[in-house]
Amino acid sequence: MEFAGNTIVVTGGTRGIGRAIALRFAREGARVFAAYLRNENAAREVAAEAAGLSGEIVTLQADVSTQEGAQGLIETAAASGTIDILINNAGIIRDGYLAMMADDDWDAVIRGNLYPLFHCCKWGIRKMMANRRGAIVNVSSISGIAGTAGQTNYAASKGGIISFTKALARETGPMGIRVNAVVPGLIETEMIAGMKRDMVDRIVAGAALGRLGTTCEVADAVAFLASDRATYITGQSLVVDGGIL
Numbered sequence: 600m601e602f603a604g605n606t607i608v609v610t611g612g613t614r615g616i617g618r619a620i621a622l623r624f625a626r627e628g629a630r631v632f633a634a635y636l637r638n639e640n641a642a643r644e645v646a647a648e649a650a651g652l653s654g655e656i657v658t659l660q661a662d663v664s665t666q667e668g669a670q671g672l673i674e675t676a677a678a679s680g681t682i683d684i685l686i687n688n689a690g691i692i693r694d695g696y697l698a699m700m701a702d703d704d705w706d707a708v709i710r711g712n713l714y715p716l717f718h719c720c721k722w723g724i725r726k727m728m729a730n731r732r733g734a735i736v737n738v739s740s741i742s743g744i745a746g747t748a749g750q751t752n753y754a755a756s757k758g759g760i761i762s763f764t765k766a767l768a769r770e771t772g773p774m775g776i777r778v779n780a781v782v783p784g785l786i787e788t789e790m791i792a793g794m795k796r797d798m799v800d801r802i803v804a805g806a807a808l809g810r811l812g813t814t815c816e817v818a819d820a821v822a823f824l825a826s827d828r829a830t831y832i833t834g835q836s837l838v839v840d841g842g843i844l
């Protein structure tokens with residue numbers, strides 16, 4: 600019951616890694632607000648699955664790359680008090696080699712991966728500041744450290760998340776708010792189902808552990824960084840990649 604009584608926001612919290620994170624917190628007693636873009640069935644399923652747990656998952660449709668979506672989510676979650684933990688997990692890919700990349704694919708990925716952090720952290724820390732306490736975990740990617748061919752847009756956005764995390768940690772540390780990132784390798788979700796198979800196979804072959812990661816393995820790292828077991832850790836990026844890097 601590590602998170603009993605906590606109010607936690609998870610963006611992209613009804614599918615893939617975000618779903619595992621939301622369920623992890625709900626299992627430990629938290630009230631989780633999980634935002635999703637459009638898949639209502641996935642939202643209903645995760646809320647129903649949480650019904651048997653000690654916490655709960657409240658699902659909300661909100662585009663967190665927009666100010667209205669992010670602010671609405673934060674205000675709704677904070678209505679019963681404050682926000683203890685914010686997990687910025689929502690993200691997208693639009694892979695392609697740079698020479699052929701459409702402007703739309705560049706814009707969509709930069710906007711879809713960086714604006715949610717800007718908006719959700721901006722409104723989230725305003726709530727946390729009142730309590731002088733809070734934890735934020737941002738979901739980056741090893742592409743943001745090592746770079747991946749065919750992912751210049753994604754690598755730029757995910758590298759940006761790591762730098763954003765360090766800068767915000769310095770800003771909010773004096774107010775008792777910690778900011779960290781997790782950096783997943785290749786995790787078995789619908790997102791990688793959209794990647795080229797040969798690219799996935801090549802990356803897995805180079806992993807020390809020789810396999811894809813699971814969503815629960817990322818959720819465990821997120822939960823650790825968000826918890827009171829990590830009270831002296833801020834500005835860090837924890838790589839969870841089975842030894843790919």
Ligand code: NAD
Nearest residue numbers: 611614615616636662663664689690740783785786788790
């Ligand atoms: P996914 O596509 O399965 O799920 C992403 C979720 O985010 C979806 O529910 C989607 O609706 C939501 N979302 C996206 N944009 C949103 C927006 N603007 N507003 C609200 N919700 C939005 O992806 P996943 O594989 O679970 O990835 C989750 C995070 O982990 C992403 O940030 C991704 O970049 C990162 N990541 C994934 C992998 C991997 O191998 N799967 C590796 C490294 C990093």
